[in-house]
Amino acid sequence: MPDGDGPITRDTSARRHALIVGLVWAALSAALVALALNVPFQLTAASREARVIDNAFLTLLVVSIPVFVLVEVVVVYSALRFRATADEDGPPIAGRPAISVAWVATTTAMVLGLAAFGWAGMNEVLHAQHPPDLVVRVVSKQFGWTFEYPSLGVSSATLRVPKDRLVRFEMTSSDVLHSFWIPEFRVKQDVVPGRTIAVTATATQVGSYGVVCAELCGLGHTFMRAPVEVMDQVAFDAWATAVKAESR
């Protein structure tokens, strides 16, 4: 630091440093937030749940950016501007109670705000708004999936679900832990032997996706996956009729 040691000069230069860092912080944060909001980086969102979760992700990202930028800017600025030029000590500042209080209060408020937001999102994702339109029994075992449709009396190696219908997946495992994950649906649920665990999802986009096992389940874990087809209701009904006729 170039200036001398009079208390007055030091104070003004400290303020100047704070001002520069503040401006750089604000500019960089704004730029990164703009980038995050305008550059699509998420996986295809093919369900109602996916939109809630992507929205949550984006919100957390936007809140995180200023925190991240603050730490990086202070570190880089300090390393560049506060280099020792002589064998001397810095000012004997062992703390600033007001800054400590403000810091703790701000982080606490941010965290509680995020938790409240997360709680609302959780209720939206995990609690179905109405009874399911369709129930699919997901039977998992090392290393594959079978999908049973009790209301149709058929089963399938491909998970087929109608678009815009609330589907309830009831899962069981006959051997070890597995996890039912459809990345494009943002739906993931571990399957635990000895229990039946249910999750719901509403697919919103016709297309071909995949369900994969997300919980290490042994040698074949990598290859434990199955195709997922989201169809409109007419196509789905046609498929169900065809399969029923075939099995008769």
Next chain:
Amino acid sequence: MSAVPLSRPSRAGLVREGGLVRGAIAGLGGYALGALLASALGSAKGVEDPTPHAVALGYALGVVGWIWGLGGLDGWLAWALGRERSEAPAAEGWRRYLAFTTDHKVIGVQYLVTSLALFVVAGLAGLVIRVHLAVPSSKILGVGDFNTAMGLHGTIMIGVALIAVVGGLGNYLVPLMIGARDMAFPRLNALSYWILLPAGLAIVASPLAGGFDTGWTAYPPLSVRGPLGQELYILTLVTVGASSILGAVNFLTTVMRLRAPGMTLWRLPIFVWAMTATAIIVVIATSALAAALTMLLFDRLLGTAFFDPRRGGDPLLYLHVFWFYSHPAVYVMAMPAFGVVLDVLPVHARKPLFAYRLAAISFLAIVVLSLIVWGHHLYVAGMDPRLHGPFMVLTELISVPTGVVFLAALGTIWLGRIRLTTPMLFALGWLSNFVIGGITGIFLADVPTDIQLTDSYFVVAHFHYTIVGGMIFGLFTGLYHWFPKITGRMYDERLGRLHFALFFASFNLTFLPLFWAGIHGMRRRVADYPPELAGVNLFVTVAAFAMAIATAVFLWNAVRSWARGPRAAADPWRAHTLEWRTSSPPPSVNFPTPPAVGAPYGYGARPPAGEAAGK
């Protein structure tokens, strides 16, 4: 190993005196005895294949034989039998590092060297994983070998993260920093180190016994069915846990009882505060790990059904008990590194530690909170959904005390007179990386985003930012900062900076892209991935090799400087904590004359040094 005891005076001395040879013989003898006993019992009871039982009992008696053979029980036995015992003259020079020695400084170095050796082994396993994953549909490893490489990398790195700073820097520094002559229980201290060697041997040998394909978390029922290698994993972690508890009891007693006159609690260096808080977590939580693994072992060997749903057990029980320890364990890894960084920053920024007392109190808050957040590992595991919300709030609250660590660090460097030495670079690198680890932790604490991100590469990237970015960067900070104190020689500053530049860049290039891979649906712990993720995976593999090169630079610097570096002064950094008030390296008594105790971070021109901080 054989060169050392051969130089001892006589053949009879080999057996009468403890040492590596007697330890190896007695260890093997103990193993044979245990294995035979278990086999005999097994056949008597009609057990089909008693091999797993033989290995378990053999291991247990082998450890006892090994410790007795080393001479680790000699002191206690002589005392119990009322026998006169002249303390054997302590080994001199490098040989003391190969003996059952009670000097905390020797034990600290033993821990450090052992951890670095294991760090290299596990790092190589990590490279094997990255080579396999360099291209999609890779056939380099079979799926079994892939799972074993992954389990080994994870388990050994967890071990390294648990012992390197705590066992290494903690043992070396805590007594020096509080002005003590040694730890409160020196023999227990040596014991806690030496029981780790059989554990290290067992885990490194596990691929020979079929490996284990559960990763480091060993979830049942898969782990109950796994091969013999899984049992070696269990025995290893139980031993590491026992060693941790012994060490933690020792640290707590040392800090409470052996502080030099004038060393009040609020004059303790922040590293000692961090070690104290860590030791409290270890004492409270580690027995839960032992419980989980013991139940697992019993399910495998004795036909119990803790985790077998067909007989009334429940796999979720394991997840709860396991994470009750294994989440706090993250703070056992990270908090001592917080302490290292906060201790190093004032020295090289020439300013008092900012908000010292608040930082120490935050460590204690982390202790409490770390024990009640484990449920965030179980949001999609089938846990009662009513628990999700409370666990989410508690987990996110831990950001508040962790944020205070950042306040202390940033407040300390702000307006400082910064010397960009290698330890300072690593401390600043720690800040830069760990903030990413902390922020991405919020995404995994938040229930909606965690549903998508858990068990994906987002988690892999996150915990490497906390454990490498947080703990390993803290370890390197400490290793460079205290290198002159520990070895009595200076490291090469240019190589140190090269190490920092390479390691910092390659670490970020390796792990930052993995967040993207996770967001795009790449599952963790898979041997293959969709072709659209080929680019990011190849990139990461190349960057991982750069990390290996950076580590080689460090090892070369450390070995060469230790052998031939310029002699270091007692206090090359002009630091204020007590470990610098004695020679480098310190004599075995630490302080030939009692040191004058002042404030730990009294930097600054006005008021005079010694009164500025920690009043």
